[in-house]
Each structure stands twice: as C-alpha cells, then as structure tokens.
Amino acid sequence: MTEQNPPVYPRATSASERKVATSVRFPEIEERILKYWEADGTFHASIANRDVVRDQTGHPENPQDSAGSRGTEFVFYDGPPFANGLPHYGHLLTGYVKDLVPRYQTMRGKKVERRFGWDTHGLPAELSAMKDLGMTDKAEIESMGIEHFNDACRANVLKFTKEWEAYVNRQARWVDFENDYKTLNVEFMESVIWAFKQLHDKGLTYQGFRVLPYCWKDETPLSNHELRMDDEVYQERQDPSVTVTFPITGGGALGDQLAGVNLLAWTTTPWTLPTNFSVAVGAEIEYAVVEAPAEGPLPGKHMLAADLVSAYAKDLGFTDHDDVTAAESAQAAVIGRYLGKDLANLQYRPLWDYYTDASVWGTQHAWRVLIEDYVTTTDGTGLVHQASAYGEEDQQSSEAAGIPVILSVDAAAEFLPMFAEPTPSGDTPLAEIAGVQVFAANRAIINRLKADGRLVREQSYVHSYPHCWRCRTPLIYKAVTSWYVAVTEFKDRMVAINEEINWIPENVKYGQFGKWLENARDWSISRNRYWGSPIPVWASDNPEYPRTEVYGSLEELKEAFGDYPRNAAGEPDLHRPWIDQLTRPNPDDPTGQSTMRRVEDVLDVWFDSGSMPFAQVHYPFENAGWFDTHNPADFIVEYIGQTRGWFYTMHILATALFDRPAFSNVISHGIVLGSDGQKMSKSLQNYPDVNEVFDRDGSDAMRWFLMASPILRGGNLIVTEEGIREGVRQVLLPMWNAWHFFALYANTANNGAGYIARNVFTEDGDRLSRTETGADSGPPVAIEGESAEGAHDARLTPLDHYILAAAGDLVREVTEALDEFNVSRACEALRGFAETLTNWYIRRSRARFYGEDFTSYDVLYTVLETFTRVAAPLLPLVSEEIWRGLTGGRSVHLTDWPDPDTYVKDERAVELMELTRTVTSAGSALRKQAKQRVRQPLATLTVVVPNAEALAGTGASESPYVQIIAEELNIKQVVLLDAADVSPEQFGIGQQLVVNARAAGPRLGKQVQHAIKGAKSGDWSMAGGVVTAGGLELQEGEYTLTTTVSEEAGESAVTVLDAASAGGARGGFLVLDTTLTPELVAEGIARDVVRTVQAARKDAELNVSDRIETTLTASPEVIAAVEAHSELVKAETLTLTLNLVEGEATEETRATVTALKESHA
C-alpha cells in the first residue's frame, strides 16, 4: 500500500482515502454513506429502477399473489406520526421496520413508493399550542379568536418537522418527504368530510350523549388521554359518601310484596342525587331485607346486598349487647332474601320532585331498579345510585331503559336556577343549592337528606380521583352531546374482514384485535374543540323548524352557500373558523327567521388517521384509479396499542366505506422500555440518549438491536447500551473484520500489485461447484469474467463448499423469513452466518490467504458480496460501504436480491463440515478434561463415527476434514474408524436405556413407572433383542439406547458425540490418547515459545510480514526444546536469525525481536 501502488480495495468508498480501516468507526462511515446517497439520488433511483407492469386499462397490474404481495408493486402506508414532539425510541423502532420491509421488497424487484405522513390535528396539538400561548381555558381561546388560535396550532404541529426529518434521515430510513401528506391539507380534509357523508348516507352516523371527564373551571370536556397527561392527574381526594333510602312503591314482579321496603343506595357524589333516575343491582347478587329495630334511627324494612348487612348493622340501629354483636342481630333480623334479577323494574319514590313531571322531562320510565352487571358488593350497599348525565355506565344503562339524560348543572358545574323554583308539589327542598358549584352543594344536599330522614349513613371516603392536568381542579363526569359512528351496525363485517388480514404476531388477530372488534362499541367522533377536520353537518338554529344537512365536498358547499369556505388569504380552507362562516337560511322555515349553522364540533383526530388510505391521495376527487389498485396496503406497522387506534379506525372506515380491509399484512410490535424495565422516562434517565447512540454506535447498530429483538414478535424490549453493543459485536464487527481481512490480503497479493477477486461459478454457470466433496480438491471452477478455457485452475476445497453452501442456505433462510415478515428470524440467520464465516471459514483459511491461494479470495469475495446484499435491509449503511468496496458498484440497494435457487444446496458438504466442527468441539472438551493445553501436541485422537469413509474422503492425500481436526486439536495422528467396525466396550463406552414414556405409557399404564425406575437404576437387560427394564418387557419403539461413557479408560480420555449433531454422528465417540512423550513435551514447549515471540512481535508493533532477528533467554529445558524444533519456531515467527541464551533452570522465557531490512515479497 504505497503511493506507487494504490490499493485495489476498496474499489469504491465514501471515504476520502481509499483504505479499509482496521479499527472501524461505524458512525463516521454512516454519515458519509448518507451524504453519498443524498448526492447520488440513490433512494429515488431505487424506486425509478423498478417498473410497474400495467394492464390494458393503464392500471398497474397488481393482483395479489398467494404470499399476499402484489405482482409488481408493494404498497406501503405510513402510519402518520404526530410532530409536535421529538421522536423517541418507539418511533425509531417503527421507522426501522418501515424502512426494512420496503428495502427488502425493492430488492426483490417491487416498486415501493413511500410517502411520509404527518398527523397534524387534534387535542394534543391544541394543548401544546395553549401551553405555548400561556392559556389555560377555552374562554381564552374564544377571546383570542379561533383563527389565531388555529394558526398557533398549525405552527405547533409542524414545529419539529425539521428535527423529524433529521432523525428519520439519520436512521437511514428512506421515505419521501417531498411528496408527503399532511392531514391539515384541504385535499386531505375534503376526503375526510366525503367519508363522513358516505357514512351519513348509509345511515351509520347519529347524535347522542357521551359522558366525559369535564373541567368546570376551564369549562371543557377532557379526552380520556388527558387523564394520563402526567402522574399528578390522579390524586387522593376525600369525598363524602352517603347511603340513602329509596322506598319501594311497587312495580316489577315483587312490587306488591316489597312495597314500603327501603332500597339502600350508595354514592360518592351526593351532588348527583337530585338527578337520580334509577338504582342498579347485580343480577346474581343476593339481597336481604332487614327489619330494623323500632327504637332505632331507621325503623322499618331495608334492602341491601346480603354480604353487606353486617357492615350496616349499626347504621340500622342494631347494637352490641351481652354476647350478641350488632352484626349478629342484624343477620338475625333478615326477613327475606332475593336475587338481583328478580328485583327488576321495582319502582321507588324519588328523593325530590324537581323532575317528576314526565310531560316536561320524559321521565316516565325513571325511578326504577335496573339490572347491571357492573354492580359489585366491594363498596357501598350493592345497590348503585344512577344519574344518567354523570356517569358513563349510568348513561348507557339509562339509555337502554328509556330514561333521558338530564343535566342539573351549567357549564361551570353550578346548579341551575330551577332548583330555587318550587317543584310540582310546591316546595323548594334544595333552594339553597341553586347557583352553587357541585362540590360546594354536597353539604346542603346531605343536610336536606338528613332532615328528610332519607340519610342512612354519611362517611368520608378517600379515593384516587382525576384532576385537570392544567389547573388541578378536580374533574367531574358529565354528559356532552356527541356524534357517533354506528360501529355496532357493521361489527360483524369487521370481524369477517379481519379474516383477510395477516397479523404479526398472529395471536393479535383473534386476540387483542379480534376480541376488541367483537366487543366494538359505537365510535364517538365529535370533539367540542377547534383544531381539526370539521363535522360537515349544518343544523337549523330553531328547533321548531328542524333540518339537518351534510356536505361531502367543497363543490357541494359552494353550491349550497355560494362559495367555498375561504381563509384569510382567500384560499379554500375547511378549518374553523372559515367553515363556520358558511350559513344560510333554513329552507324548511316558512318564516325565514332560522338559519342553518354548522354544528360546532370537529372530528376526532382518529377519524383523520383512519381516512389516511384514501385521503392521502384526495380520493375520490382525484386518483380514483390509483386508490382502487393500492388498497388494501400490502404492509403497515405500528405498536400494538394501535389495535385501538390507527389499525382500528382504518378498519372501521375501510369496512364501512369499501367493505374490504385497509391492509393485508400488519406488524404490531411491542413496547420499548427503559433499562429498568419501566416505561421510558426522561426524568428517570432510564434509557440511553438516542443521539449518543447514533454518535457512538451508529444507526445500523441501533437498527440491529431493535430488529433482532423479540419486540417485533409482540414482546417488550428493554433498551440498554450493552444490548446495542452486543449487536455490534455479533454482526457488525465480524462483517467488517471479514471485509478488512479480505481487503488486506487482496491488496498485498501479487507482490503488492493486488488481486481483483471475482464471483465463483461452476462450468455450467451455477454459482457453486458441484464437485465431489470429501476429496481434497475438485475440478476447475470458472471465474466470473473469464471464459471457461481461460479459467485459472481454481480448486474448491471442502471448506469452500461448506461456506458457499452456507451462503446459499443463508439466502434461503432470510428470504423465507422476510417473506413472512419474521424479522428476528432473518437476523438470527445473519448472525449465525457471520459467526461461521469469521470463526470457521476465515480462521481456517488464513494459511491459504497467506499463501495467495486465489480460489479462497474468490470464494470469500463471493460469500461476502452475497452476505452484504442479504444484510442490506437490516444493515443498510455498513452493507453499502462494504458492498461498494467489494464491487465498485453504485449501491447495494439498487441490486437484485440473490436468488436462492441459483445456490446449489450442498447438504453433504455442510453435513461433513458440521460433523468436523462437532468433533473438534468435543475434542476441545476432552483436552479440557485431560487438562492438556492445546499447544501441547498429543499423539493420537481416535474418531469413531458411522460412515467414516465419507470423512476420510477418496483422495490420495490426507482428508481435509481429518487435517482440520488434527490442526484444530493439535494432534499428531487422527485415526478414523467406522462405528460398525469397532466395539464400543473396548474403549469404555457403554449403553444406557431410556424408556420412551410417551410410547410405553399408554400400554403399560401405572407399570411404566417401574420400567422407568429400572432403566434409571441400571436394572435392565437386553437379551436376544428383547429389552427388559424393571422386570417389564419393552417393545420396539418404547425405548432408546444411547451411548455413554462408562469410565476413564486408562491413559485416554473418552467422550461421546452429541447424537443430535450433524453428519449422523449418532453412536460416534472420540478417544484421546493423553500419553506424553519427551518429544511431544518438547514440541509443546517450542510452541509456547512461538507464542511468546509472537506476543513480542505484536508489542514491538511489527508488520505481519516483517522478517526478524530473535533473541531468546530461557531455561535450559526450554532452550533444548527450541533447538529441537528450531525450524518450526523460525518459520512460525518469520525469524531469520535465532539467538539462544541459556539461563537458570527457573528462568522465565523472554524474547527480544528486531525487524530485519529485507521485506517480505
């Protein structure tokens, strides 16, 4: 590598200097590759390269094939991220998968468009904008003006787009930012209102009530996710809990019998009692009627859950006296027992008369006992007070029972003025609560109950209670009007269509997602907010002339209102406040007084997300043809929680609008956790900083760590720096080191002129030679770029066959894995191959490289080139650098995926080499057992295996397999024997009987335990082919015989080969002769000296090929050994002059080395 001789490799590099670095800095390489891609336009080329085959109509020919993917295109949908925060590991993880699958499919020949999507609407954006503006409630938004507020939201959601692009780019995710889609674009929003109108026209939308957490200070409902804004939302709070009486007046099956009995109902929200409209009981709960003592505070009959009678004994007036407790007295006073289901429809007397005029309030079905399965007996009385407007379960229960939702408080949670007015019966029991905030009114209500004799018990109750995340006000639950999608109407179709979706991991299909579908409820899609797609519904502002209109396009709006909604700049814009400005006279109002106004709500942001497949292309207004052929998507990926989010809402809309799935294959991955197994938390600092990892270990390292983990199979993943570095060690470094090794030798070959390696082909054009394995060499192989006649006389060794076959298997395995979206399996295959390549092929081939056997260069080149292509989706940056260095080509990502069928499957070569590896591994263990270090040569290893002749080979010279075994284990002579020719007993090998209980159990029943015991204890025999164990005869198949080492056999160590290992080693074993002769000891010492000299060379920082003069100082014994093996020592250490200095018998061996002038040719 001098200036006169520029190196052959790397043939292309992103680095300024053409050099393969020994100590590699991956992050630097990555940064350079990213720049190269940008300058080169590689991403766009990778898409433009692939053609779409079109049919006669001009539509892409895209029928789904059996694997679920399409002919020439692979359709990917980007799940839109929300950009008002910075990306975290979860986004990175998803982003890597979103890159990997399209990269793979591109190499497989598909055209894969990838548009980035931005989710821009919704409450999180508003909340963030409010924070920026220092606002705390809706009144401030209204006074600022919706226009300006929405401007702030728009700026907020796009605040971090640059940072997002930088992250996405740094993680080497190829995605089109220029041709992106944003949910705030008017085209996107027009498709969204189109979808709403479609649903409306199909009768799948309706208006109703929903109960939401509500902040009475901000006067706004909160979404459930705001309850999880931070950890301080739920705080302990003390509330009064009261138990009140509801006297039964009749009704139901038992009304006559139970009339006059008091239902005892419990609540922690006394302020909802004025709107009590029903009492819920559990169907299977047993209720008891107790006769309270006449002299007590509550004489009469009371009903409550039987389990809770004792708990209420004292409240009902029972007392402890003599030996009888109050609880026992109460139990004794039980005069009747009823199951909840028998109590249905009992009627009771309301507490007050404010709402008893059914003609005004529609309460003709109120004040009844209802059966609800949510009732328990862990708190209260087992009878639950229900107020339809103030609890979600209450509301649903009431709706089913025909009871209306009636609000008793205003937006500030203050009781309405009507409470100061007389009730139909003429009194004003709760006059003092009118205008009072609900919590403040509790006291007055409780006092009233007490005065009315309706209070059984009052107790303070401490519970975890939600608070507003902004103002810390305790929330209430309150009904608000809402628009719904009637999901329950087409739930069955959703379940049926789910059958067409391939879920990874598969259990999600019928598990998390399938069950969620089966229990689907109607989808509340309206939000009383500002920044979102509008609900395109206009309603008359006078209920006397009701009229509802729904619009599904800008043109329809223009037709009805005279113009598009236009923003300040005059552009068509569907956002508030512009859309709200469209009004018109109500055509159904003959007086001409009332006006059609848009309902104020905006759509749930998930409606946007679910519309993404069609809205991203402005369907149906544009691209109708495109959409028809690019839906469902071939592939999407998001985290498992999206079974209730994106996956779900896309499925709803795809089913309702198109009656087909929105996606064919979906990966739902697990959650990324911090190093302590908890959720990642900035304040806890329990995860490595993303940028630090990028800078220190690199994007490919992070990609590998995430992709190789079980997280894509649904498990959770703990992110640790060690885990990331482990991937570097297992794959990235071996891959780089293999490349470095190759370049080092290829560059210095031919006296420094270098050698350009080429792909290995057989004469008939297959990639691999089909030469006989087991021979020490095969027929000549052709080298790519040369005619068959011109091929140099390359000979593949069994080792070459092995690694080439392994490369073919690698391609097959990774192809299969990625075709089924099994990413971690693909990683495992690559990891295994990297290990075989470096720790076996290259390690075993060092001498050949040193000796400039160019066949090995070509084989390593072929294998590395294959490896980098197969690794390209999983390690896109490092693969690129190595592949370009090897080939000088433009990009590995523009190549075709290797065709597994062009790799000859050479099972025999693999099998024999695996057996060889098994033998060396077991041999190592034998050495360990015999306490003989490897540098100590041993005389003989006897290898007994079935079909020994295959290992021995047919060649005249020594079998390469035997040679490998001898070298690896430092054995003078390997004796290969066929298992059929030897008697195991002579080597101390015995047999062990194992009963196959699965086979024998059914036949022998209880007896099988005796046979098992006998086999274990040695109480068994074999005579004339009949095996008897524990006195029982076993039949063929009911037992197996395995070889086992019975004892140490004198001067040798014996081991049995793992029966499961490759090459049919069943019954094979090794015998290691551990006898040491003085000659062997001397050679061992000489080898130790070689090691000492090598270490000295390394310390002196000499070049690999430097010739040296060596001076050794050592004990007489060592000197003698070195003298006896001086040729060995000199050759191994490139020593030309060897000086020996004899010291004391205890002298430590020391070596001094000096480089000599002549350099190695």
Add this chain to the structure above:
RNA sequence: GGGCGUAUAGCUCAGGCGGUUAGAGCGUCACACUGAUAAUGUGAAGGUCCGUGGUUCAAGUCCACGUACGCCCA
C-alpha cells in the same frame, strides 16, 4: 371495578397433543486459544417452573382458586 395478558437460571426469554435428567442467549467464574478480529473456544456454578388444590400411571404443560405485575377500558 371490568377485559386481556404475563409469571421458568442473576437478566431477557424458548419450552407441539402432558412423558419423567426443563433449555438458549447474555452476565459471572475458571481454563484455553489468538499476527485480520474491541474477537474466539471449552467448561463450571446458577431453578420451590409464582402459590394452593385438583385431574392423571405421569403436570412447567390441563382444570379451579389465589397472589403479583403489565396493558387497555372505566
């Protein structure tokens, strides 16, 4: 409170239709090997398979109950 899920080595996880000696990777320790490699090889220690009860010739595996944790919904 409800639904779903999980519980196996210090850590992360595998463990077909139940089969008798429960595995892997990482980590730890010891030894070995090493002139491409911040690598590698061999071995050792490490288990109340969450608990209790049941079914069975046989239970980590099936059933019931309980406990703990997680996610979702309240």
